[in-house]
Amino acid sequence: MDFFFYPDSVAVFGSFRKGAIAYEILRNIVEGGFEGKIIPVNPKGGSVEAGGEVLEIRRRLDEAVDTAIIAVPAKIVPALIDEIGPLIKGAVVISAGFSEVGNEGLERELVEKAKKHGVRIIGPNCAGIFGVHRKFFGSFEVRVRPGGLALISQSGAFGGAALAMGNDEGIGFSAFVSYGNAADLNESDFLLYFADDENTKAIALYIEGVRDGRRFLKALRYASSRKPVIVLKAGKSESGARAAASHTGSLAGSYEIYRAAFRQAGAIEVEEMEELFDAAKAFEMYERAGRRVTVITNSGGPGVLATDRLEKLGLELAPLSDETTARLKEFLPPQCSVKNPIDLIADADYGRYRRTMEIVCRDENVDALLVICVPPIFLPSREIARAVIEAECDKPIVVNFMAGELVRDGVELLEKAGIKNFPTPERAARALRWLSLRARS
Amino acid sequence: MDFFFYPDSVAVFGSFRKGAIAYEILRNIVEGGFEGKIIPVNPKGGSVEAGGEVLEIRRRLDEAVDTAIIAVPAKIVPALIDEIGPLIKGAVVISAGFSEVGNEGLERELVEKAKKHGVRIIGPNCAGIFGVHRKFFGSFEVRVRPGGLALISQSGAFGGAALAMGNDEGIGFSAFVSYGNAADLNESDFLLYFADDENTKAIALYIEGVRDGRRFLKALRYASSRKPVIVLKAGKSESGARAAASHTGSLAGSYEIYRAAFRQAGAIEVEEMEELFDAAKAFEMYERAGRRVTVITNSGGPGVLATDRLEKLGLELAPLSDETTARLKEFLPPQCSVKNPIDLIADADYGRYRRTMEIVCRDENVDALLVICVPPIFLPSREIARAVIEAECDKPIVVNFMAGELVRDGVELLEKAGIKNFPTPERAARALRWLSLRARS
Numbered sequence: 001m002d003f004f005f006y007p008d009s010v011a012v013f014g015s016f017r018k019g020a021i022a023y024e025i026l027r028n029i030v031e032g033g034f035e036g037k038i039i040p041v042n043p044k045g046g047s048v049e050a051g052g053e054v055l056e057i058r059r060r061l062d063e064a065v066d067t068a069i070i071a072v073p074a075k076i077v078p079a080l081i082d083e084i085g086p087l088i089k090g091a092v093v094i095s096a097g098f099s100e101v102g103n104e105g106l107e108r109e110l111v112e113k114a115k116k117h118g119v120r121i122i123g124p125n126c127a128g129i130f131g132v133h134r135k136f137f138g139s140f141e142v143r144v145r146p147g148g149l150a151l152i153s154q155s156g157a158f159g160g161a162a163l164a165m166g167n168d169e170g171i172g173f174s175a176f177v178s179y180g181n182a183a184d185l186n187e188s189d190f191l192l193y194f195a196d197d198e199n200t201k202a203i204a205l206y207i208e209g210v211r212d213g214r215r216f217l218k219a220l221r222y223a224s225s226r227k228p229v230i231v232l233k234a235g236k237s238e239s240g241a242r243a244a245a246s247h248t249g250s251l252a253g254s255y256e257i258y259r260a261a262f263r264q265a266g267a268i269e270v271e272e273m274e275e276l277f278d279a280a281k282a283f284e285m286y287e288r289a290g291r292r293v294t295v296i297t298n299s300g301g302p303g304v305l306a307t308d309r310l311e312k313l314g315l316e317l318a319p320l321s322d323e324t325t326a327r328l329k330e331f332l333p334p335q336c337s338v339k340n341p342i343d344l345i346a347d348a349d350y351g352r353y354r355r356t357m358e359i360v361c362r363d364e365n366v367d368a369l370l371v372i373c374v375p376p377i378f379l380p381s382r383e384i385a386r387a388v389i390e391a392e393c394d395k396p397i398v399v400n401f402m403a404g405e406l407v408r409d410g411v412e413l414l415e416k417a418g419i420k421n422f423p424t425p426e427r428a429a430r431a432l433r434w435l436s437l438r439a440r441s
Numbered sequence: 442m443d444f445f446f447y448p449d450s451v452a453v454f455g456s457f458r459k460g461a462i463a464y465e466i467l468r469n470i471v472e473g474g475f476e477g478k479i480i481p482v483n484p485k486g487g488s489v490e491a492g493g494e495v496l497e498i499r500r501r502l503d504e505a506v507d508t509a510i511i512a513v514p515a516k517i518v519p520a521l522i523d524e525i526g527p528l529i530k531g532a533v534v535i536s537a538g539f540s541e542v543g544n545e546g547l548e549r550e551l552v553e554k555a556k557k558h559g560v561r562i563i564g565p566n567c568a569g570i571f572g573v574h575r576k577f578f579g580s581f582e583v584r585v586r587p588g589g590l591a592l593i594s595q596s597g598a599f600g601g602a603a604l605a606m607g608n609d610e611g612i613g614f615s616a617f618v619s620y621g622n623a624a625d626l627n628e629s630d631f632l633l634y635f636a637d638d639e640n641t642k643a644i645a646l647y648i649e650g651v652r653d654g655r656r657f658l659k660a661l662r663y664a665s666s667r668k669p670v671i672v673l674k675a676g677k678s679e680s681g682a683r684a685a686a687s688h689t690g691s692l693a694g695s696y697e698i699y700r701a702a703f704r705q706a707g708a709i710e711v712e713e714m715e716e717l718f719d720a721a722k723a724f725e726m727y728e729r730a731g732r733r734v735t736v737i738t739n740s741g742g743p744g745v746l747a748t749d750r751l752e753k754l755g756l757e758l759a760p761l762s763d764e765t766t767a768r769l770k771e772f773l774p775p776q777c778s779v780k781n782p783i784d785l786i787a788d789a790d791y792g793r794y795r796r797t798m799e800i801v802c803r804d805e806n807v808d809a810l811l812v813i814c815v816p817p818i819f820l821p822s823r824e825i826a827r828a829v830i831e832a833e834c835d836k837p838i839v840v841n842f843m844a845g846e847l848v849r850d851g852v853e854l855l856e857k858a859g860i861k862n863f864p865t866p867e868r869a870a871r872a873l874r875w876l877s878l879r880a881r882s
Contacts, residue, residue: 024818101776140818142847155742157787157815161844165864168845208745234745237752239781243745246778272867273746301596304649304675304684305714311678335542337687340680346598374598377465377581404605406583423606426713 001185001193003089004122005131005175007066009037010138011088013080014071016040016048016057021071021094024140025128026050032137039065061087069128069138074098077124078109085117092138093123099181100125111183126180127156130163132173133199139176147172148201148284150194152187154179155234158206162276169277170415172284174199188212188219195223202228202283204276205267208235208244217261224266228283228438231267232276233258268434275430281420282398282431289396289435290367292318294360295341297372298348298384302402303341306370306425313433317341324363331355346376353387361393368396368435370428373410374403381410389417396435400428442626442634444530445563446572446616448507450478451579452529454521455512457481457489457498462512462535465581466569467491473578480506502528510569510579515539518565519550526558533579534564540622541566552624567621568597571604573614574640580617588613589642589725591635593628595620596675599647603717610718611856613725615640629653629660636664643669643724645717646708649676649685658702665707669724669879672708673717674699709875716871722861723839723872730837730876731808733759735801736782738813739789739825743843744782747811747866754874758782765804772796787817794828802834809837809876811869814851815844822851830858837876841869 010029014022026040030051038055040048045059061068061084068088070077074097081091091114098107107124114121122129128139132146141160144167151166153159156178163176174197177190187207194200203223210216223229235244236255262269270276293315297303307317317340320328328338332352337343342360344352353371360366371388375381381401388399399414400422401407411421422428451470455463467481471492481489481498488497502509505528511518515538522532532555539548548565555562563570569580573587582601590612594600597619604617615638618631628648635641644664651657664670676685677696703710711717734756738744748758758781761769769779773793778784783801785793794812801807812829816822822842829840840855841863842848852862863869 019819142845153742155740157740157817158742158746160817161740161743161815161847164845164847165843206742208742232746234742234749237749239752239758240745240749242780243741243748243778243782243784246741246780246784272750273743273865274867299596299598299602300684300687301594301599301647301649301675302602302714304681305599305673307684308675308678308681309713311680317680337684339683339687341684343684343687374602376598376601378460402606403602404583404609406602406605424714426715 001090001120003066004092004129005197006134007036007131007136009039009065010067010069010136011039011041011061011065012069013041016042021140023048023050025069025071025138028137028140028143032143033135034137035135037065063087066090067092067138069094071095074103074106074124078106078113081110081113081119082116085113085119088119090120090122092126092129093121094126094128096125098124098183107181107183114184121184122177123180124183127159127178129178130173130176132175139178141176142167144173147174148199149173149280150175150197150200150203152177152179152190152203153206154187154208155206156180162206165277166280169281170420171277171280186211188215191219191223191229195226200227202230202280204230204280206232206234213261217265220261220265220267229267230276230279230283231262231269232273233269268437278422278427278431279434281422282435285418285420286396286435288438289432290439291436292316292365292367293370293432294318294320294366295370295372296344296353296356296360297341298344298346299372299374300343302372302374302400302425303343306372306400306429307341309426309429310432313429315429315433315436318363318366320360321363321365324359327359328356347379349379350383350387353384354391357387357391357393361391361395366395368398368432369393370398370400370432372400372425373407375406375410381407382413385410385413388414388419398422398428398431400425442531442561444507445533445570446638447575448477448572448577450480450506451508451510451577452480452482452502452506453510454482457483462581464489464491466510466512466535466579469578469581469584473584474576475578476576478506504528507531508533508579510535512536515544515547515565519547519554522551522554522560523557526554526560529560531561531563533567533569534562535567535569537566539565539624548622548624555625562625563618564621565624568600568619570619571614571617573616580619582617583608585614588615589640590614590721591616591638591641591644593618593620593631593635593644594647595628595649596647597621603647606718607721610722611861612718612721627652629656632660632664632670636667641668643671643721645671645721647673647675654702658706661702661706661708670708671717671720671724672703672710673714674710709878719863719868719872720875722863723876726859726861727837727876729879730873731880732877733757733806733808734811734873735759735761735807736811736813737785737794737797737801738782739785739787740813740815741784743813743815743841743866744784747813747841747870748782750867750870751873754870756870756874756877759804759807761801762804762806765800768800769797788820790820791824791828794825795832798828798832798834802832802836807836809839809873810834811839811841811873813841813866814848816847816851822848823854826851826854829855829860839863839869839872841866
């Protein structure tokens with residue numbers, strides 16, 4: 001499927017008036033900096049200005065390209081595929097009006113024409129695809145930063161919202177695919193592909209339902225054996241399942257069966273949308289982490305909240321070794337607490353954080369660190385961010401800098417160094433939980 | 442306690458070098474626009490520039506004020522209270538170094554001196570107080586917008602972080618109090634006070650432990666009978682309780698007992714920090730909402746996620762009346778789903794949203810609306826925000842506009858109209874759950 005996610009050339013079919021779907025996709029591809037060939041196609045011809053460039057619109061496709069993106073009326077899609085089939089490897093069909101509105105026949109025809117030419121189809125009724133490391137943004141959704149997350153979404157709107165929120169959360173993406181009606185390629189195909197894609201460090205999957213459960217379980221198991229697969233299943237409740245049926249036509253099936261399948265396959269199931277981002281952030285940084293956590297904080301309350309959550313999630317507060325405790329006592333002021341959670345108190349500075357982190361990191365009883373900072377007025381959060389960045393430690397460190405404007409500087413510095421911030425102690429604790437699910441036991 | 446939260450005059454004691462606690466508090470009071478008298482006091486005299494004003498520093502307090510804010514070394518606090526006792530009604534003791542580090546004797550002395558003069562004490566070892574509607578910011582924490590939430594926090598750092606995050610979440614505050622060691626006034630006193638404070642629409646309480654459980658239960662019950670009280674209890678787990686003991690000296694006690702007490706008193710217990718904000722946002726808008734919710738969305742996936750969460754939280758998807766369904770069918774395109782969740786599909790505009798909301802709102806089976814919008818490229822989120830603002834509906838409406846940059850405009854417009862946005866479908870669903878806990882059954 002490299003022709004979809006690492007194409008050398010693409011053709012876009014549809015209307016190129018401003019605001020039209022094909023125009024918006026073309027603009028996204030040009031503005032995103034795609035370096036391959038871009039061919040807009042419309043029988044009317046003419047030219048189109050997009051992203052500061054003027055492109056000639058061809059009346060028909062007259063040379064071979066890797067991928068076609070199609071946003072023409074549904075009823076002419078099968079004929080178009082039949083016409084351009086010999087020139088393309090894959091087609092992303094954005095057009096709606098197929099099985100999702102009862103036009104099963106039209107969808108079957110589309111698939112038949114594609115099969116005839118050996119063309120693979122994504123969609124129809126989808127929001128498109130991104131191959132971020134090829135700077136290929138073949139969708140009207142907001143562009144994202146390059147990174148390690150491949151997002152596979154059955155719902156186009158969910159996918160679009162997740163991309164935009166991912167930008168806000170500092171997530172980097174390797175790819176995005178909205179697969180709509182899944183007439184040809186479906187979730188299982190994408191799982192298998194991204195499992196072996198070297199730019200993808202983690203996969204996030206939004207599904208309402210799957211058709212071939214057996215194949216899905218196999219694909220999920222394979223992908224999970226290669227890298228973390230985060231799954232958000234919608235349609236878990238009775239009303240939710242009914243809504244899903246009318247949305248994507250998914251027979252959501254018993255949630256219990258899905259749940260068991262996720263667990264069996266070793267996937268990371270998250271409960272809600274926000275958790276999807278948090279898990280993605282965690283796995284962009286680390287492959288896994290053990291269960292024994294040490295909390296380091298400059299503020300008691302948030303330390304207690306983190307501790308509560310860690311314990312509730314089944315993680316352990318690491319029992320520090322006598323040596324660690326002794327070494328901490330050597331330099332920490334007597335008001336500090338050297339038990340886990342370690343409270344460095346409000347005036348903790350660069351040195352106190354960094355040295356504590358380095359000592360704790362060397363303790364064999366410790367698998368991971370959760371570092372909390374609520375900067376008091378007299379201490380810029382940048383200082384503590386530097387301590388986290390510069391501390392010599394080869395164990396996973398999950399960071400919770402609070403709050404808002406107080407830590408904007410520090411969080412920015414952390415993000416530049418590839419360290420993602422979790423905005424509350426509980427969300428940081430949850431990140432460690434997901435990392436622990438990938439730990440070898 | 443009006444002299445604390447609506448003072449006419451305050452004196453600040455401590456060092457007025459830049460960066461010193463007393464200086465920072467003085468600066469906050471001046472910059473916050475406090476209109477009463479402000480008297481800095483330090484035996485060295487001189488003057489201090491704060492917030493563009495130059496104030497004379499008095500060598501001793503020589504006139505009566507409502508409240509003294511004290512940030513001098515712990516050991517001289519009792520003598521200071523004894524000296525100024527006849528001139529003040531209340532004192533906020535910021536200074537640390539009392540019972541929290543084992544100096545129980547010094548704390549007793551402080552309380553005795555205060556009692557002798559009939560002075561009430563907040564603290565010691567606290568972060569100060571805000572009386573936001575008096576523009577009185579008697580703390581070094583970040584200033585906040587006026588609004589309906591009174592925040593009572595046992596942990597100063599938690600309080601400070603919550604204020605800053607509250608600013609980001611668009612929460613307005615009536616008051617803030619960090620009560621530290623609670624040598625005199627404690628959580629129960631503040632609950633009783635804010636229960637009757639007319640600027641306070643909801644109370645948020647962070648506690649690790651309370652000393653007088655019986656009095657606390659009574660105060661909590663009274664406050665909850667007047668307005669929503671949101672409680673976040675830290676120290677729930679075994680390790681958390683141990684950490685709390687070393688943080689605030691709280692005997693956290695069995696969490697089960699607290700939990701039962703919260704429920705008995707009718708308080709709203711939240712599980713984590715983020716939920717505290719979401720609940721506060723919900724209660725700043727509405728007093729309560731019934732359990733029968735209608736979801737209106739332009740995007741199937743997020744609608745399913747909201748539905749799942751509502752059902753999991755024990756709320757109901759309202760069964761729409763035949764009349765409602767018929768009236769919706771009259772004008773909605775046939776691809777829309779007129780069952781709950783109502784899917785207005787991607788091209789839903791101002792009119793489609795507004796009219797749907799108004800029809801649903803008139804249905805007797807419906808208690809509350811959850812409105813989701815994931816704006817497609819061709820539709821600015823402002824349009825849908827206007828529909829929400831202008832729809833004639835007297836039932837609670839909770840809004841989830843997604844996502845990030847895509848909805849920045851719309852969310853801004855909503856917030857100006859006093860409608861707070863919940864960033865994910867699940868957080869919006871949870872907001873409705875809390876509102877339902879206050880519904881008369």
